[in-house]
Amino acid sequence: MPPATAAAPATTRPRTKPAVVRREELMDAAQALFLDKGFDATSVDEIVAQAGVAKGTFYFHFKTKDDVLRALRERFVVKFHERLESAVAACAPDDWSGRLEAWMEAAVDGYLDQFALHDLVFHEFRPSSRRMQHDNPITRHLATLIADGAQNGAWTAPYPRLMAAMLFGGFHGAVDEEIVAPSKTTRQRLTAEVLRFCRMALGLACS
Amino acid sequence: MPPATAAAPATTRPRTKPAVVRREELMDAAQALFLDKGFDATSVDEIVAQAGVAKGTFYFHFKTKDDVLRALRERFVVKFHERLESAVAACAPDDWSGRLEAWMEAAVDGYLDQFALHDLVFHEFRPSSRRMQHDNPITRHLATLIADGAQNGAWTAPYPRLMAAMLFGGFHGAVDEEIVAPSKTTRQRLTAEVLRFCRMALGLACS
Amino acid sequence: MPPATAAAPATTRPRTKPAVVRREELMDAAQALFLDKGFDATSVDEIVAQAGVAKGTFYFHFKTKDDVLRALRERFVVKFHERLESAVAACAPDDWSGRLEAWMEAAVDGYLDQFALHDLVFHEFRPSSRRMQHDNPITRHLATLIADGAQNGAWTAPYPRLMAAMLFGGFHGAVDEEIVAPSKTTRQRLTAEVLRFCRMALGLACS
């Protein structure tokens, strides 16, 4: 006689999953397709096909197609930010130079690893990416780091927010340049240059 | 035989204008609408309505809708570049510091004056704006300036192209910051900060 | 053996209400929304939100969305009919003129008070409202009144059913006119005109 539990189909994969899970699955499907063919070129039909659900399910979990992109962006920013935070947290609280170095190194690495996703969530996203660049945890993090360092005499930065914007722009420009026209330069060398650039701009060295 | 002029009514206001004029009119109409409602949200129908011509006329002058945007972008880049060139040309050929200063000043002014148009032609334009940033006359101009200055001992820049990218990124970041969160700072003060930033990064000052 | 009442927590506010109550609540929610935005423009989602229940609950109490509308219509007709009946019942059984007058007066009042709801349940309801007008308690009531009065020599009406239809149409037209183009006329005056119209049509007066 089979055990009582065998009477009920053991393999009943529940068709309805916790909302959070389904949502995540849809986001993954969308992200893969967006990266592959671009946001506009991807239809909701394709997303649901990839996720293995019906169309209505998509609209049960997201308001619109844009809504997924927003969710994707938020997820990206949070993860990227965590990466930076833990890198910085590994340094001594008063080693400002080290903290800045850690931030930049993690940022270069992260950006280089994810630039396709970065472009997706920042470029394809309407309301101008400018505003978005301004108030997101990542840039705020850098601004705080600059400000704190300045306050503790680690460097000079009369306008920390502005300095942060310029350093962020510089880092961004460097990595973009590398992506478009990959030099023989190693990633390490690139990071070193970015760091040197930052230190110079902050008046930490005068070579 | 009747006189030739009698055949055609003398008062015929030529319905057909020189191609270049019509083209320019269509570009102006498109630019105005694109700036107002965005590229995607603007239909060719609206463009021709604004320009006062029939639909077919549009496609007589432009291959596709994207084609106008490309034309708009080219026009923008050329004009912006001219602005920079003449600013720089006003300086002594060997006054490298002055030339850089002139470039940056003109760039800040120009960007601040035209950022909406800048965003339109660079942001809405597919093939990633990254590639575009890389090879356009403006950034090439800066790179050349950096390289020449370095070659003449005006400053140090082991990787001029990279330095140019970082300085351009820095300038871009500063102006973007100012656009999003306008400080009490005057435009002059902003320019000064950008310049200080550049000089520091190039090792020209150590304050 | 523990007391029976101890088994169930005494304070359990019953999550489940008597079916009739829930049903009524859902009907009220639906009616409010239908009146506000129209039948088609109202989704079942909105109805359940308004009623504070889950989607499934709606389909537990009603077969389809149309089903609520039908229920609403029945409720309306019953209430309206009651209004007429009691008004007529207040007259002497053989005061035919008075009974007709009472019917019309109550009808004008009732219609004027509820025309929005009337339109909802009669207009938005498929199977042509024509058929519905034909066999509902209200028009049947009037037809009977006409027929009985004729039979008792109160007035002449060779085709009572037809006469009823025409008088009903006349009354309807008058009130509709008043709704669309409200005159300075009081409701009383309107009722008087409708009555005069009916009496004339029935040959009760020759002014």
Added chain:
Amino acid sequence: MPPATAAAPATTRPRTKPAVVRREELMDAAQALFLDKGFDATSVDEIVAQAGVAKGTFYFHFKTKDDVLRALRERFVVKFHERLESAVAACAPDDWSGRLEAWMEAAVDGYLDQFALHDLVFHEFRPSSRRMQHDNPITRHLATLIADGAQNGAWTAPYPRLMAAMLFGGFHGAVDEEIVAPSKTTRQRLTAEVLRFCRMALGLACS
């Protein structure tokens, strides 16, 4: 050698017709389908298939699907009105009784002939048919007729607009009744009853 004209395909049915013609064709197709399956149940796809054009062509000539219905309604009203006008115009200008009779007769005939179309354009049309009933040429025509007759002493009607509304309602009710429950009565007999009803209401007879 074939005649010159044969060189050009003689059968070249011009693919592009005058806008008015195409528009009319689309309206005819739509009307046929709407009458057959109802407005909602008819898709634009079906309309264009029936009309033998592409979908875009539909939207070149009409703003929306509702727009055709509106056009259909306007066409119906105009034609119906013409019918009434010419019937009335055939009577002597001062034969008020005859003119009213002509109007009613033509209305009954017209309505009976077209009630399906009537229902379509008046019932399926949003913004409440009430308002529509109020200001359309047909009811205005009747109101004018009543008013003019009253002014010339042909009958009494202290509130012509209201009387017109009631007579129109009465006529409408009679015909609707006949449609729903066709009696053995001939159309002629029905018309006679409606007329008698009108004359009574106007105080023209006291039988």
Added chain:
DNA sequence: TATGAATGAGTGTTCATTCAT
């Protein structure tokens, strides 16, 4: 009684582009 995740058929509408004149 009640829940709420899942379904999926259904459709109006947009719009870049073409082409005969």
Added chain:
DNA sequence: AATGAATGAACACTCATTCAT
């Protein structure tokens, strides 16, 4: 150079309804 009627592929989104708990 210019017209404007015609095309037709493409898609996001809605929503009534079901059903396993």
